[in-house]
Amino acid sequence: MKIMISAEGPELTVRVGHRFGTSPYLIIVDTQTMAFEAVSNPAADNQKGGAGVTAVVLAIGRDVDAVLTGYCSPMATRYLTENGIEVVTGISATVADTVEQYKKRELYDAGGAAGKINPGKTQVDRSALAQALKSSTRQFAGLLPILMAVILSIGLFTTFISEEILSVILAGNPGIDTFLGACLGSIFAGNPINSYVIGGALLEYGVSLFAVTAFMTAWVAVGLVQLPAEIAALGKKFALVRNAVSFVMSLLIAVLTVTFLNYFTV
Template identity: 45%
Template sequence: MKIAVPATAPDLDAPVALKLGTAPYLLIIEIETMAFEALEAPSNSAGPGAGIQALALILEQGVHTILVGFISPGIAATLADNDIDVITRVTGTARAAVEGYLAGQSGMNKKQTPAAGPISSGRLIDALKQAVNQFRVMMPILLGIILLTGLFQGFISKDMILTVFQHHQFMDALAGTLLGSILAGNPVNSYVIGEALLNMGVSFYAVTAFVFAWVNVGIVQLPAEIAALGWRYAVSRTATALLLCIPMAFLIVFFVGVLP
């Protein structure tokens, strides 16, 4: 039987990750032999929908149980629908978590309820390790933002941008929607590009639609979302988000204009 354990490093002595979507690695462990495979988790790409991609990865591995600190209710429900047990509030190393699960320790349960009583020093140390690890994961994102800003300003000219965005409210919003829908990456990148577009004279309609589509549509993430949540949900959500981009752009620009 296989158990999935999101971890902060690719070995059994690494701490269990606090959240599935932010774990750098996913350990797939055979509980009979404790043999394991360390898979690089989608969070290392720092793209949106890392939790959904991690969910798809778990479903592909045929695991029976996942041990993790916290998992979102939606992903937990999908795992349960696929007959995968979800054990939350797991701390310590991956090895200790599996051994504790096999021993039936009471500290593991299937309900995401807050732990009672004072925080132990061990849990505090684990939390600090998680914080340091998250900072380490964020560093490439910050460096990428700096690099992206330089590349965008250096290689994308104002004339090139104005051939796409021609100061027509609806058409600019449509172009922003299409551009944001097909691009992928951390949502912060969309803010950087949005600022650069505004500085080049692109309208708020286009930039708002672009940011909204980047964060909410994600065409390139669709295969992973279909694998994790089913084609009906994934296609319905994506289509709804796509259709809302232009109305939301006009609505947001309206409120920006009327609010003090």
């Protein structure tokens, strides 16, 4: 059996790291042979959140059976347990002692009393929880002005660009219509149901199915109007790449959809 233990150093004599995601080292131990490998945690200095994801990926990638640590966030615990990895928290002994206690199915909890392993159980770090709530509140407050601007932009677009105008623009070459449909769908935003209603009306006006399909797909997947909010929340690089890929995919989906429809209706 292989177990992963968060550690303050690369040796078995060091103490177990307090936090799974930001411990300096993650030591993988074979409980049968006691052979071990100390892996430097690349997210050890990450204080901005998301460090647990790196540690979770390492644990899953190394195919360990259990993770032993001082504290593991609820989200990281969920991902680990969903992948069949046992999670044991509240440990403050040395790595070597922890391995022996685990092999005997006895570990010390945070209060110092001997107890049995409880897979998937985490202890709530109240200070970390309070900090997370404060951080989330500040982030939401920072996004409010951007969200208000997004709502205003959506209202302006839906008011001044009618379905009749769209039907005039999207009439002609299927290739150009597909591209223009994706462009317009990228600009518009709102509930996907609205795109179905507009798409149905456009078909009645004689707009090609290529354009309507691209329009509806881009409406859902691409969001130029919401781009400032997405950049603020998820980062500029991610937002730009995701929207660019989604735009290209909306073109491909439109072509494939119409092609398959024509094939099966022949």
